[in-house]
Amino acid sequence: xxxxxxxxxxxxxxxxxxxxxxxxxxxxxxxxxxxxxxxxxxxxxxxxxxxxxxxxxxxxxxxxxxxxxxxxxxxxxxxxxxxxxxxxxxxxxxxxxxxxxxxxxxxxxxxxxxxxxxxxxxxxxxxxxxxxxxxxxxxxxxxxxxxxxxxxxxxxxxxxxxxxxxxxxxxxxxxxxxxxxx
Numbered sequence: 145x146x147x148x149x150x151x152x153x154x155x156x157x158x159x160x161x162x163x164x165x166x167x168x169x170x171x172x173x174x175x176x177x178x179x180x181x182x183x184x185x186x187x188x189x190x191x192x193x194x195x196x197x198x199x200x201x202x203x204x205x206x207x208x209x210x211x212x213x214x215x216x217x218x219x220x221x222x223x224x225x226x227x228x229x230x231x232x233x234x235x236x237x238x239x240x241x242x243x244x245x246x247x248x249x250x251x252x253x254x255x256x257x258x259x260x261x262x263x264x265x266x267x268x269x270x271x272x273x274x275x276x277x278x279x280x281x282x283x284x285x286x287x288x289x290x291x292x293x294x295x296x297x298x299x300x301x302x303x304x305x306x307x308x309x310x311x312x313x314x315x316x317x318x319x320x321x322x323x324x325x326x
Contacts, residue, residue: 268309284309
């Protein structure tokens with residue numbers, strides 16, 4: 145009596161053969177650039193972009209006072225940290241839903257860490273203006289996320305990356321000047 149090939153072995157062999165064929169066809173399809181052989185190939189999504197020339201950061205706005213200060217431009221969503229001496233730092237920020245008002249302010253308080261009015265864990269909090277609705281303060285989320293605030297919340301949080309918040313923190317004390325410009 146002949147036993148032959150067990151059915152599980154035949155099914156396994158057929159499945160393996162089918163997978164090889166499908167893999168070969170997929171490999172061949174991935175190598176074709178387009179249906180039009182004369183079309184220019186498109187770059188692969190992981191290709192690196194050519195390096196662009198470094199851009200000069202925008203200068204401190206006119207009306208930004210003089211001396212050591214923090215300048216916050218509402219129209220540019222940008223902050224400049226102007227130290228007593230040395231290079232000026234500038235970076236983009238994400239304003240809260242309660243905007244600051246143009247004017248000259250002085251740092252009223254600082255907190256190394258806290259929970260923001262939006263419930264986020266924050267650090268390097270520098271308070272500089274109190275509106276009828278909320279304090280306006282520079283800060284960074286501990287998770288380093290910088291996102292638009294929930295439009296349903298009333299928050300004066302001016303958020304930035306942790307490294308940028310640290311620059312403000314290291315260049316301010318109570319009474320330091322903060323200039324808000326349009």
